[in-house]
Amino acid sequence: MSEAVIEKVDNDGVVRLTINRPQALNALNSQVLTALEKELTELEAHPNLRAVLITGAGEKSFVAGADITEMREKTPEEARAFAGQALRTIKRLEALPVPVVALVNGFCLGGGCELALACDWAVASDNAIFGQPEVLLGVIPGFGGTQRLPRRVGPAMALDLCATGRKIDATEALRIGLVNRVMPQAELEAYADELTKQLMGNGPRAVRGAKQAIHDGMDQDLDSALALETSLFALCFASEEQTEGMSAFVEKRKPNF
Ligand code: CAA
Numbered sequence: 001m002s003e004a005v006i007e008k009v010d011n012d013g014v015v016r017l018t019i020n021r022p023q024a025l026n027a028l029n030s031q032v033l034t035a036l037e038k039e040l041t042e043l044e045a046h047p048n049l050r051a052v053l054i055t056g057a058g059e060k061s062f063v064a065g066a067d068i069t070e071m072r073e074k075t076p077e078e079a080r081a082f083a084g085q086a087l088r089t090i091k092r093l094e095a096l097p098v099p100v101v102a103l104v105n106g107f108c109l110g111g112g113c114e115l116a117l118a119c120d121w122a123v124a125s126d127n128a129i130f131g132q133p134e135v136l137l138g139v140i141p142g143f144g145g146t147q148r149l150p151r152r153v154g155p156a157m158a159l160d161l162c163a164t165g166r167k168i169d170a171t172e173a174l175r176i177g178l179v180n181r182v183m184p185q186a187e188l189e190a191y192a193d194e195l196t197k198q199l200m201g202n203g204p205r206a207v208r209g210a211k212q213a214i215h216d217g218m219d220q221d222l223d224s225a226l227a228l229e230t231s232l233f234a235l236c237f238a239s240e241e242q243t244e245g246m247s248a249f250v251e252k253r254k255p256n257f
Pocket residue numbers: 023024025027064065066067068069107109110111112114133134137140141142143145
């Protein structure tokens with residue numbers, strides 16, 4: 001039997017997805033996107049989802065882009081359908097109600113960078129390389145890069161990257177805000193374990209509420225977004241989590257969420 005193109009490990013609701021096509025540096029083809037859609041359908045129905053970590057198989061690449069071999073012969077209509085599938089899938093990943101974190105373990109190019117941009121945050125190994133090199137292939141980013149990249153790093157830097165196709169290292173990615181942290185590749189696992197521990201120690205409803213407030217608020221004007229925050233903040237006080245969290249503080253013990 002052939003190996004799954006997406007591997008999933010569920011650790012008490014912290015789900016690790018690994019894109020597993022190392023022979024093509026984990027490039028995103030229709031098979032990977034379809035497998036990812038299937039995983040998302042399961043994650044959306046997960047009764048106890050706490051976080052999602054996404055990474056690439058092997059030590060060389062997170063995702064080296066959309067699959068060029070598959071795209072090469074596409075007509076405009078077929079390209080539209082391919083991009084449509086990717087955009088839909090990436091949007092569903094972004095819309096999961098829990099933190100989605102990219103563990104960028106190497107090349108993070110084109111569609112790979114666009115996948116990482118749809119995650120709530122990204123951490124990178126110090127050998128990671130980022131870029132939107134589509135112009136070198138005669139095309140533009142098609143999996144959301146022209147929209148999510150400027151929202152994360154600003155329009156000037158986004159066009160710098162998209163128009164030149166230049167690749168940047170992890171240090172520059174950190175400097176421009178594309179990733180939150182950089183560490184030696186050997187430490188990515190420890191980071192993932194530590195993050196899992198931190199998230200498992202926090203109130204799950206509160207973590208979801210923080211994501212919802214930030215995500216939904218970003219698309220609104222400030223007053224509406226602040227009103228959203230107030231509603232979500234108030235809602236916390238209808239939960240056992242708030243009672244337990246604040247009681248634990250006062251009683252000088254660890255909360256048990
Ligand atoms: N699609 C398909 N196959 C890919 C791929 C991709 N995006 N990236 C790498 N591969 C394949 C290579 O063809 C090669 O396969 P073979 O062994 O069968 O020849 C294998 O992965 C290993 O790659 P290299 O031998 O090239 O490895 P390298 O270390 O010499 O170079 C690299 C690594 C710089 C990442 C180089 O592979 C590369 O430039 N890849 C393409 C990166 C790219 O242009 N990405 C953007 C794609 S377009 C896109 O994503 C559009 C969009 O927005 C939707």
